[in-house]
Structure formats: structure tokens, C-alpha cells
Amino acid sequence: VALLLGAEFGAEMSITTYATRRTWWLMAIGVALYLAIPFLFLWLMRTQKNLTVANTVWQAGNIFIVGLLGWLVLKEKPSAYQFVGIGLALVATVLVMIQPKKKTPGPTKN
Numbered sequence: 001v002a003l004l005l006g007a008e009f010g011a012e013m014s015i016t017t018y019a020t021r022r023t024w025w026l027m028a029i030g031v032a033l034y035l036a037i038p039f040l041f042l043w044l045m046r047t048q049k050n051l052t053v054a055n056t057v058w059q060a061g062n063i064f065i066v067g068l069l070g071w072l073v074l075k076e077k078p079s080a081y082q083f084v085g086i087g088l089a090l091v092a093t094v095l096v097m098i099q100p101k102k103k104t105p106g107p108t109k110n
Contacts, residue, residue, distance in 0.1 A: 003040050004058045007037050009069065011037070053096055
């Protein structure tokens with residue numbers, strides 16, 4: 001999941017920076033990283049036992065990391081609603097990651 005997040009973040013930052021600097025290699029890095037994402041996701045699908053959890057962590061992590069770095073690095077100003085949305089994505093991730101307790105069978109009645 002960390003590799004997917006890193007690739008997605010790197011692609012987003014490269015292309016966002018390219019939009020203002022117009023340096024060809026930034027676009028090339030962004031495109032290469034976006035092309036790597038399906039292969040990383042395929043690897044994730046083959047190695048994870050619970051794809052639902054892995055995908056949720058990836059998606060919410062992307063929302064959080066890109067939002068945070070957009071705010072800190074790009075000086076974007078998210079609204080209060082956007083901050084709440086990011087927080088809800090994190091809460092949803094925690095809820096998906098919680099493992100239910102297995103019930104132990106109790107004494108049976110005859």
C-alpha cells in the first residue's frame with residue numbers, strides 16, 4: 001500500500017509542478033508513475049489476503065496524503081468541509097481495518 005501511495009503522490013506532485021514550471025522531465029516522471037500504479041495494484045491484489053482493506057487504506061491514504069501535502073507544500077486552502085471529508089475518510093479506514101472478534105462457542109443446551 002505504501003508503494004501505491006508513494007507512486008500516486010509522486011505522480012500528482014510531478015504533474016502539479018509541471019503545470020507551473022513546464023519542465024518536460026516532471027511530466028515524464030508523473031506519467032511513468034501513473035503507468036506504474038496498475039502494476040503495483042496487481043501486485044497488491046496477489047499478495048494481500050483482504051483486498052477490501054488494502055484498497056480502502058490506499059484510497060483513504062491518497063486522500064489524506066495528497067490533501068495534506070497540497071495544503072503544506074502547494075499552500076492550498078481547503079475549506080472546513082474539505083477537512084471534515086478528509087477526517088471522515090480516515091475514520092472510514094479505521095472502521096474497515098477493525099477485525100471482528102470471533103465468537104467462542106458457549107455451552108450447548110440439550
